[in-house]
Amino acid sequence: MALINENYLKLKAGYLFPEIGRRVKEFADANPDKKVIRMGIGDVTQPLTPTVLKAFHDGVEEMGAAATFRGYGPEQGYDFLREAIAKNAYQANGIDIKADDIIVSDGSKCDTGNIQEIFGSDNKIAICDPVYPVYADTTVMSGKTGECATNGYYSGIIYMPCTDANGFIPDLPSERPDLIFLCYPNNPTGTVASKEELAKWVKYAKENNSIILFDAAYEAFITEAGIPRSIYEIEGAKEVAIEFRSFSKTAGFTGTRCAFVVIPEELKAFDKAGNAHSVKKLWLRRHTTKFNGVSYPVQKAAAAVYSAEGQKEVNEVVAYYMENARIMRESLSAAGYPVFGGVNAPYIWVKTKGGMKSWDFFDKVLNEANVVGTPGSGFGPAGEGYFRFSAFADRASVIEAMERVKNLS
Amino acid sequence: MALINENYLKLKAGYLFPEIGRRVKEFADANPDKKVIRMGIGDVTQPLTPTVLKAFHDGVEEMGAAATFRGYGPEQGYDFLREAIAKNAYQANGIDIKADDIIVSDGSKCDTGNIQEIFGSDNKIAICDPVYPVYADTTVMSGKTGECATNGYYSGIIYMPCTDANGFIPDLPSERPDLIFLCYPNNPTGTVASKEELAKWVKYAKENNSIILFDAAYEAFITEAGIPRSIYEIEGAKEVAIEFRSFSKTAGFTGTRCAFVVIPEELKAFDKAGNAHSVKKLWLRRHTTKFNGVSYPVQKAAAAVYSAEGQKEVNEVVAYYMENARIMRESLSAAGYPVFGGVNAPYIWVKTKGGMKSWDFFDKVLNEANVVGTPGSGFGPAGEGYFRFSAFADRASVIEAMERVKNLS
Numbered sequence: 033m034a035l036i037n038e039n040y041l042k043l044k045a046g047y048l049f050p051e052i053g054r055r056v057k058e059f060a061d062a063n064p065d066k067k068v069i070r071m072g073i074g075d076v077t078q079p080l081t082p083t084v085l086k087a088f089h090d091g092v093e094e095m096g097a098a099a100t101f102r103g104y105g106p107e108q109g110y111d112f113l114r115e116a117i118a119k120n121a122y123q124a125n126g127i128d129i130k131a132d133d134i135i136v137s138d139g140s141k142c143d144t145g146n147i148q149e150i151f152g153s154d155n156k157i158a159i160c161d162p163v164y165p166v167y168a169d170t171t172v173m174s175g176k177t178g179e180c181a182t183n184g185y186y187s188g189i190i191y192m193p194c195t196d197a198n199g200f201i202p203d204l205p206s207e208r209p210d211l212i213f214l215c216y217p218n219n220p221t222g223t224v225a226s227k228e229e230l231a232k233w234v235k236y237a238k239e240n241n242s243i244i245l246f247d248a249a250y251e252a253f254i255t256e257a258g259i260p261r262s263i264y265e266i267e268g269a270k271e272v273a274i275e276f277r278s279f280s281k282t283a284g285f286t287g288t289r290c291a292f293v294v295i296p297e298e299l300k301a302f303d304k305a306g307n308a309h310s311v312k313k314l315w316l317r318r319h320t321t322k323f324n325g326v327s328y329p330v331q332k333a334a335a336a337v338y339s340a341e342g343q344k345e346v347n348e349v350v351a352y353y354m355e356n357a358r359i360m361r362e363s364l365s366a367a368g369y370p371v372f373g374g375v376n377a378p379y380i381w382v383k384t385k386g387g388m389k390s391w392d393f394f395d396k397v398l399n400e401a402n403v404v405g406t407p408g409s410g411f412g413p414a415g416e417g418y419f420r421f422s423a424f425a426d427r428a429s430v431i432e433a434m435e436r437v438k439n440l441s
Numbered sequence: 442m443a444l445i446n447e448n449y450l451k452l453k454a455g456y457l458f459p460e461i462g463r464r465v466k467e468f469a470d471a472n473p474d475k476k477v478i479r480m481g482i483g484d485v486t487q488p489l490t491p492t493v494l495k496a497f498h499d500g501v502e503e504m505g506a507a508a509t510f511r512g513y514g515p516e517q518g519y520d521f522l523r524e525a526i527a528k529n530a531y532q533a534n535g536i537d538i539k540a541d542d543i544i545v546s547d548g549s550k551c552d553t554g555n556i557q558e559i560f561g562s563d564n565k566i567a568i569c570d571p572v573y574p575v576y577a578d579t580t581v582m583s584g585k586t587g588e589c590a591t592n593g594y595y596s597g598i599i600y601m602p603c604t605d606a607n608g609f610i611p612d613l614p615s616e617r618p619d620l621i622f623l624c625y626p627n628n629p630t631g632t633v634a635s636k637e638e639l640a641k642w643v644k645y646a647k648e649n650n651s652i653i654l655f656d657a658a659y660e661a662f663i664t665e666a667g668i669p670r671s672i673y674e675i676e677g678a679k680e681v682a683i684e685f686r687s688f689s690k691t692a693g694f695t696g697t698r699c700a701f702v703v704i705p706e707e708l709k710a711f712d713k714a715g716n717a718h719s720v721k722k723l724w725l726r727r728h729t730t731k732f733n734g735v736s737y738p739v740q741k742a743a744a745a746v747y748s749a750e751g752q753k754e755v756n757e758v759v760a761y762y763m764e765n766a767r768i769m770r771e772s773l774s775a776a777g778y779p780v781f782g783g784v785n786a787p788y789i790w791v792k793t794k795g796g797m798k799s800w801d802f803f804d805k806v807l808n809e810a811n812v813v814g815t816p817g818s819g820f821g822p823a824g825e826g827y828f829r830f831s832a833f834a835d836r837a838s839v840i841e842a843m844e845r846v847k848n849l850s
Contacts, residue, residue, distance in 0.1 A: 033650040034619045034710040035561040036718050040726060085505040092501055095697060096494040102696040103484035138547055145731035151445040169730050173558065194517035210443045241442040282747060287737045288504060301443040309445050317449060320459055321578050322554035327739055328696045412710040
């Protein structure tokens with residue numbers, strides 16, 4: 033009898049974003065005359081930039097001629113892209129990461145989810161609360177947890193609450209984790225970690241033989257000087273951290289699909305007998321067996337992000353979104369909402385008024401202002417009473433949405 | 442302490458194709474003057490066809506303008522592609538598969554590997570020997586086996602030998618499996634299953650509450666009438682089978698990346714308490730949590746495969762490869778090699794002479810003829826003494842390779 037993976041039965045409700053999609057669709061179908069402004073899913077709205085677009089077309093054109101056609105590429109990505117990433121995203125910033133440490137993929141959601149597969153089910157995982165739901169969901173799927181309690185916490189996961197009280201920066205966990213998910217700039221709270229903060233984690237991971245899974249999908253949105261964009265800016269991080277980065281938000285690739293994982297040679301994990309194993313080698317074994325590389329024209333497009341013109345264009349798009357963030361922060365603040373984030377991240381984290389629950393606020397904002405945001409509780413129990421607005425929108429929509437939210441009853 | 446998934450330690454050697462790549466690179470580096478002809482990895486060589494290329498460009502162009510830009514798409518694929526697949530690949534052939542049963546992905550390697558995740562580790566898996574190595578490797582990775590014995594068999598996997606004696610068509614297993622991998626047209630032997638043969642499996646799966654994982658990646662290469670191209674041509678298969686298909690070989694997408702899984706509504710798997718669960722729902726939960734959709738322009742290109750012009754062009758390319766297969770079959774046969782496959786599949790399965798071992802023959806063919814094939818033993822122990830030649834090559838290379846192999850000492 034074909035048996036299911038019963039860990040799936042432990043998963044609460046649907047994945048957050050499909051649930052938002054369902055409610056929005058229901059509302060839109062019932063109110064075809066209302067113009068819904070979507071600031072829920074953190075999805076970019078600006079098109080690919082000209083330089084990236086040209087490289088994408090060039091890559092497609094190569095696929096149409098026998099002399100330049102490419103079949104299977106290296107599963108871990110073409111050297112031209114891995115080298116462009118290592119040089120521009122790391123070495124140019126004084127960080128010693130080699131092309132060989134870069135493994136290209138089709139998305140950070142995939143990478144942060146799939147990475148669990150190379151680690152045994154006996155590992156204890158620490159995650160922030162609230163945080164991007166994929167970390168917890170894939171921890172459950174991979175059999176590293178027990179059931180979900182009524183408070184929304186899965187037994188076996190070490191939760192690190194991020195609240196108003198600690199400035200949304202988690203304390204070191206009281207129980208020792210084996211794998212620690214950190215996400216900076218943070219999704220959903222928009223907070224960033226200072227060098228000292230990250231150094232604390234690197235030290236902690238070293239002392240405990242833990243591995244940090246560092247999601248830096250939003251590093252391009254850091255505007256303040258001195259805030260680290262990579263965990264490898266911290267001395268010793270190469271021995272304890274995997275970094276996840278993506279072209280999705282940086283260069284508008286949410287529908288184009290390209291990302292990468294950085295796993296330095298130095299990083300080791302252990303078998304139960306205490307023998308050290310190269311994490312990169314394990315990940316490559318998974319990646320080459322269960323993945324077949326990113327579409328060649330997409331890799332060409334991604335490499336163009338690092339050209340001088342590409343960088344200039346992409347930075348302009350990032351600045352456009354961050355100007356949206358500024359407008360939103362100021363409008364929401366003026367409307368009396370306590371506001372966090374939005375300075376070094378494209379997300380504005382808002383406290384609802386009068387202790388309103390997140391999904392109630394979601395429904396209110398959708399029904400009364402026809403604006404879609406993300407309920408904070410969807411990111412974890414400590415997000416209850418909060419709401420995330422995304423700065424990934426057109427300027428006109430941002431201004432209109434803020435006007436409508438300001439006038440909420 | 443971060444602990445590895447120790448199932449990875451059970452995996453024998455490297456994945457077959459990287460090992461071939463390593464040996465070929467070593468030879469090519471040492472012999473820069475020799476022209477190596479590659480017929481090892483089953484990788485297409487003909488460019489994307491004009492209609493597909495145009496749609497690919499059109500999709501890219503849409504990504505460059507705000508009005509037509511697409512961010513995140515549905516994880517399971519755009520409706521336009523799912524509908525084109527259901528209509529053209531199934532309904533047009535009288536098979537009742539709905540768009541809703543189609544889940545689009547970036548490759549069949551990914552799908553046949555990842556599908557294991559939704560099934561518990563207590564399942565017994567049956568696989569043919571020899572066969573595409575991903576089935577066994579991902580079964581091991583997902584914890585459904587014990588160690589690998591000296592005969593090359595993992596304990597816990599039910600192997601179904603396919604040999605000269607049974608015409609490379611496996612008998613029903615003596616032990617009852619929960620999941621059964623079948624691949625027709627077969628990789629590597631090039632054999633196909635008749636309607637009666639598949640009906641036998643569907644009946645067996647029904648009687649045993651097993652699920653058939655049917656890899657139909659090569660269905661486009663069937664030339665003989667009456668051979669089923671889909672398992673759903675068999676009455677009742679929707680209750681017991683998942684089908685995997687790909688644009689890789691059919692339309693030259695190995696470097697472009699697009700495939701799909703078919704999971705009919707009717708298909709159920711069970712929890713240990715005996716409750717039935719929708720397999721499609723489980724797979725969608727995995728797919729929406731760990732995957733973020735295929736690149737939009739790639740989906741546009743894939744949909745163009747089903748246009749009238751697209752079909753005509755793609756069929757011509759398939760015919761080109763199958764003419765290669767005919768030339769190879771006849772040349773190798775004339776050279777005294779027992780030859781199988783190559784009629785309804787792009788693979789020629791050759792028995793070595795004098796009982797030579799597969800890897801020895803690989804080295805001999807590489808060193809003396811400078812031709813790359815695939816050692817049969819790489820597909821499983823029963824493949825020992827066999828060798829796979831791929832018809833995915835340019836005509837001139839095929840003719841030259843056959844000339845060289847014919848003259849082998």
